[in-house]
Amino acid sequence: MIRYTHNYRVRYNETDFLGRLSIPALGDCLLDVAGLHALDISTGIDTLQQQGLTWVIAGMKFKLGTMPTINSRFDVATCVPVCTRITTQRDFVASVGGVTFAEVSSEWLIINMSTRRPVFINEVLPQLENACGDGTPLDRYKHLRHSSVGEEFVMNRTIGYSDVDVNRHLYSMRYLQMALDTFDTNFMTHNRICEIDVNFVSEVFWGQSVEIIRRSSDNIHNIEMQHNGKVVFRAEFVSTQLE
Amino acid sequence: MIRYTHNYRVRYNETDFLGRLSIPALGDCLLDVAGLHALDISTGIDTLQQQGLTWVIAGMKFKLGTMPTINSRFDVATCVPVCTRITTQRDFVASVGGVTFAEVSSEWLIINMSTRRPVFINEVLPQLENACGDGTPLDRYKHLRHSSVGEEFVMNRTIGYSDVDVNRHLYSMRYLQMALDTFDTNFMTHNRICEIDVNFVSEVFWGQSVEIIRRSSDNIHNIEMQHNGKVVFRAEFVSTQLE
Numbered sequence: 001m002i003r004y005t006h007n008y009r010v011r012y013n014e015t016d017f018l019g020r021l022s023i024p025a026l027g028d029c030l031l032d033v034a035g036l037h038a039l040d041i042s043t044g045i046d047t048l049q050q051q052g053l054t055w056v057i058a059g060m061k062f063k064l065g066t067m068p069t070i071n072s073r074f075d076v077a078t079c080v081p082v083c084t085r086i087t088t089q090r091d092f093v094a095s096v097g098g099v100t101f102a103e104v105s106s107e108w109l110i111i112n113m114s115t116r117r118p119v120f121i122n123e124v125l126p127q128l129e130n131a132c133g134d135g136t137p138l139d140r141y142k143h144l145r146h147s148s149v150g151e152e153f154v155m156n157r158t159i160g161y162s163d164v165d166v167n168r169h170l171y172s173m174r175y176l177q178m179a180l181d182t183f184d185t186n187f188m189t190h191n192r193i194c195e196i197d198v199n200f201v202s203e204v205f206w207g208q209s210v211e212i213i214r215r216s217s218d219n220i221h222n223i224e225m226q227h228n229g230k231v232v233f234r235a236e237f238v239s240t241q242l243e
Numbered sequence: 244m245i246r247y248t249h250n251y252r253v254r255y256n257e258t259d260f261l262g263r264l265s266i267p268a269l270g271d272c273l274l275d276v277a278g279l280h281a282l283d284i285s286t287g288i289d290t291l292q293q294q295g296l297t298w299v300i301a302g303m304k305f306k307l308g309t310m311p312t313i314n315s316r317f318d319v320a321t322c323v324p325v326c327t328r329i330t331t332q333r334d335f336v337a338s339v340g341g342v343t344f345a346e347v348s349s350e351w352l353i354i355n356m357s358t359r360r361p362v363f364i365n366e367v368l369p370q371l372e373n374a375c376g377d378g379t380p381l382d383r384y385k386h387l388r389h390s391s392v393g394e395e396f397v398m399n400r401t402i403g404y405s406d407v408d409v410n411r412h413l414y415s416m417r418y419l420q421m422a423l424d425t426f427d428t429n430f431m432t433h434n435r436i437c438e439i440d441v442n443f444v445s446e447v448f449w450g451q452s453v454e455i456i457r458r459s460s461d462n463i464h465n466i467e468m469q470h471n472g473k474v475v476f477r478a479e480f481v482s483t484q485l486e
Contacts, residue, residue: 011271011275012271012274012275012278012408012409013271013274013275013408013414013416015408015409016404016405016407017404017407017408017409017411017449018409019409022405024405028254028255028256031255031256032254032255032256035255035313035314039314070278070409071278071282155401155403158398160398160423160424161259161260161423161424161426161427161428161431162259162265162267162420162423162424163424164259164260164428165255165256165258165260166255166258166260166261166262166313168260168428171256173256177405180403180404180405181403181404181405181406182403183404184404184449184450185404185407185411185449185450188404206260206427206428207427207428
């Protein structure tokens, strides 16, 4: 199936303090539907793990409207509009009653779990080609650079048991959650995040300490996560003031 | 309805690094089904918030078997076997294909959101009495005391945006997640948590710093969370070694 859709209900734990679906919880649903679609077309993590391989995410771009509230039902549709030898682009559209509230593109690699190096996708998953659609892909994330604009806010975290996933590295949405945790509740009450570019630069493992640095200038917020002074993650958030 | 059941599927983000449903993710489902049941019998948080009130959880007891793996489907059944003027006991049984893997009891209060003090439940929710079942309640959590047995492990955290819920305090399952994060992945690989007593002592708010102290002795693990030297949470975990 070229396009795959799944229906979700916003659960209590998936909302933020304002009672709206949080961005990491939306991300959880996107990764879930990606997994269901991949399972459906036999290109899932279960197929890869038998060969000592796994999918990893390289980047994402979010365009976000107003998020749904507790117990709202929403659809997430996904497809894979672009396949190259090394990467695939998977797109997501999330909607309530046919009205889109999120468009998200994502870029994926397959890595060898021992060497942690990428492999040629067409060699290990030739069947993926049949699922590659001919639709127009969503905008791709931009490659972010170090920013020195704006006041610096720094947060430290050590990667714990609950932060790592079955790939035994920091779960992708946990990077995003930590980036969002650099904002205060006052900011989140009066502003809405409307766009995010995400670069997953390096893996982070259990027990490692990371530094999360945010620099905000007007409505642009640059976030960098570092481990031992080396950049492992970058994100740029664009916010819009609520009336 | 006296007994309410909902079916869940284990999502990718709900598992730990071993690929099994995590305890906080099970807790998310329990709170979700509690919310659905309460909505069904008009005793939910939405009804209470109109009166400036909300449900808060005072304690939980978990008895846990082997947790289901990614994409497994499981049922959570809930009922309210005990109602007093000040507290209610809500029980949960989680099962896969009729085989129970978790029995959890929980105790709840209703508080005034301004004064943060409890109110008489029968006065604000007289309709709850009809839902109070006559089944045998599960074992109630025990009241925990300070432990000074075993080596001390200390972790510090500051409560961030993603940690607070619509009640604008630290989300109950986040206390448990932080408690679990005091364990290392080596321990979690070779042991399984089979029983937990949880005491939610005090609310914690955004921006506050907490210290999480674990003392382990054999298979008993006492965890205390403190804010400014004052205990806000206690838990006792019992583990069993995996073969």
